[in-house]
Amino acid sequence: MKRLKTWHLFALAIVLFTASFYYINIKYDRFYRVKGINNENRQLIEKYLTSSEQDYLVENQIPIAKFIKYIKYKDFKLKNYQYYNLLQDTDRYSSKKTVIQTGNAIVDALSSRYDSNFYKLAQTIIENDLEYGLIHSKDFKDENISYYGLMRPLYSAKDISYITDTATYLDDLALRNVYDDDALSFFTAVCADYKKNSLKTLMQESNDTNVELITRPAGTDLYLNSNKYIGSYVPESLVLLQDVSRLKYGMYLRYDAYHALLKLNAAIKKQSSCLVVYQAYTSYKQLAEGARGHDEFQLGLSVKFTVNNEDYKYFDKTQESQWLVKNAYKYGFVLRYPKDKVKVTKHAYDAHIYRYVGTRLAEKMYEDNLALEEIHKQMDEVNKS
Structure with missing residues (x-):
């Protein structure tokens, strides 16, 4: 009987110790449940993240691997880490500094139009290599993104005239009563076979509705x-x-x-x-x-x-x-x-x-x-x- 009591006391001590240890970590180690935390990146977090960013990290349980490679850069903002990763995954950017600056600019541009929930839109923009146009053109229209995605490959990297050309071509097609799905089908066809200049020449005849514009x-x-x-x-x-x-x-x-x-x-x-x-x-x-x-x-x-x-x-x-x-x-x-x-x-x-x-x-x-x-x-x- 004495041995049994001793065993019970020993087990109880272990349980109490474990619970106390867990409680202390929860109470005093804010990053305890953040996936991938260790002493090295804990120091980086405490050094480079503001108090509010640290709170955001803990509240959202963001895995360390998702953002740690950007943390030392001056313009890094934790809340924008998803946009940085979208840009990085395209392999179009040679430096993380440019990735961070571009990601911040995308968020600034979209947050001026939407209060929240624009991640999916940003994803589509980045997948279609449209972020430069979004950032640098006041004429960029979200409703035209499907057309921009088709037009963009016809233009050089920093040439954002595809944005105004798209608007012009949509107006040209409207003269022929071509809208919506039919307009998108037209763009899909011509962008497959025409180059930037040859397409522009084609559309110059759009006002003559007696002439058929050959799409293929x-x-x-x-x-x-x-x-x-x-x-x-x-x-x-x-x-x-x-x-x-x-x-x-x-x-x-x-x-x-x-x-x-x-x-x-x-x-x-x-x-x-x-x-x-x-x-x-x-x-x-x-x-x-x-x-x-x-x-x-x-x-x-x-x-x-x-x-x-x-x-x-x-x-x-x-x-x-x-x-x-x-x-x-x-x-x-x-x-x-x-x-x-x-x-x-x-x-x-x-x-x-x-x-x-x-x-x-x-x-x-x-x-x-x-x-x-x-x-x-x-x-x-x-x-x-």
Whole structure:
């Protein structure tokens, strides 16, 4: 019985000691429950954080690892640590000093508009690399962030003109009764294929509602005319023509069209070595003023052929032209302006001009005797049904 009492007393002493130790730590060590606390960072906290920041740390139980790397910097503010981490995670900033200054500026800019709860908004802004625009432009509008996110990659790092350009383009689209989801779809499409300047050129024609602004100029099935406009669009992946006879050295086509042309050229060479590329990609500035933005040679998919030592205007009588009519489709090319399609294409017959559309579409157009305009009419009818 005596031993039992001694054991009880010993156990009670342990419990009381543990409780006392816990109570003392809770009462006198304010950082006891802060995750990651140790003697080294405790000293940093007491040295660099104000009393109110220390209170904020304890009340919100902020893990030490979330902010300790910034604590020694002059402008560090504990309440902004989440914004610093968002910026740091982008890998766009080379110094923590800049991260802190930028994070503070973001909070200042947003707190002037909102009392609280703007973290999610800041997250979206930072994820889309819009923080510089937010901080430096009085025209930055939160409701346009989705558009800014699409426009921003077209501009250099410190160029915030995307903000005013976005507002202008939205006004331009409003002239065409394009709003909300349709406007966002428009921006999504054009920002994928256009550059800053070519998009600006495109939008200069927005006030003419009779002209269709082409949003996807990279499609191989696209056709152009006086009512369809691509601005000063420049195709991606233009390559120099090599290993084909051409009128001059500096001629270009889009990568896919060029490699199809190489195959076509290798095939026709078995019969003739006289075929010459007379015209290929032609830039916006090289085109005649009325044709700029409306001519398919600007797409980098069109080729104009001729034959050595033959009169240009009699090209359709040559064996090379006759071979192309019968075989070009096998390599993805079609005669763009056939004699029997003048009413459809609204373009004079031209035996020289071939257009790359890809082998599948070219075969269909050849077998069904269809022009590009007729292909699009069929697609429109299918979409309506």
